Amino acid sequence: MVKRNSCVFISGKGSNLKNLIIKSRDSSFPINIKLVISNDPNAYGLRYAKQFSIPYYIIDTKSEKYENFLLVKLKEYKISIICLAGFMKIISKKFIKNFNKKIINIHPSLLPKFKGLNTYSRILKNREKISGCTVHYVNEKLDNGRIICNKKFSIEDTDDQKTLKIKTQKLEHFAFPQALIRVFNKN
Numbered sequence: 001m002v003k004r005n006s007c008v009f010i011s012g013k014g015s016n017l018k019n020l021i022i023k024s025r026d027s028s029f030p031i032n033i034k035l036v037i038s039n040d041p042n043a044y045g046l047r048y049a050k051q052f053s054i055p056y057y058i059i060d061t062k063s064e065k066y067e068n069f070l071l072v073k074l075k076e077y078k079i080s081i082i083c084l085a086g087f088m089k090i091i092s093k094k095f096i097k098n099f100n101k102k103i104i105n106i107h108p109s110l111l112p113k114f115k116g117l118n119t120y121s122r123i124l125k126n127r128e129k130i131s132g133c134t135v136h137y138v139n140e141k142l143d144n145g146r147i148i149c150n151k152k153f154s155i156e157d158t159d160d161q162k163t164l165k166i167k168t169q170k171l172e173h174f175a176f177p178q179a180l181i182r183v184f185n186k187n
């Protein structure tokens with residue numbers, strides 16, 4: 001199969017990045033990761049880019065020029081899909097329009113519930129019984145694009161933010177690869 005070139009955007013730990021790098025080494029997985037972008041020079045996840053010899057760039061989202069820089073790099077590396085894997089900055093409408101290819105995001109809730117930040121505390125405060133994660137296409141509205149797949153678990157009375165995060169991220173590592181397979185293999 002022809003693998004598509006992808007770029008993964010991160011801001012922190014990079015557990016989804018690591019998982020996608022490992023999955024992408026399988027010849028039947030639909031993407032190769034050609035580029036990693038971080039808005040934080042200290043993001044722990046950058047070590048996976050280094051470890052697996054994937055080119056990476058740090059962007060300064062305060063600079064007005066960063067989106068143009070990104071568009072140039074995305075073109076240079078012939079990127080067909082951007083995976084937002086814990087990227088904690090909002091991507092502008094202009095960037096989405098100019099990139100004009102697929103952008104997908106993973107979010108730690110069952111969208112459309114709990115869009116935005118501080119997801120776990122809001123889930124607990126709302127006394128939800130079920131939670132999970134969602135992979136969706138990115139459009140100009142926050143956490144609002146078409147859902148590609150989600151994964152669910154039951155919340156126990158003993159769960160706190162820490163355990164919710166552990167349970168959610170465990171499922172994310174199944175959901176993100178599955179979403180990419182769905183995007184490209186249409187199943």
Ligand code: GAR
Pocket residue numbers: 010011012013014015016017045085086087088106107108116117133169172
């Ligand atoms: C993931 O749990 C992802 O759902 C969340 O950031 C975490 C990144 O973890 N994303 C958002 O909250 C986006 N609004 P990772 O760096 O270990 O992959």
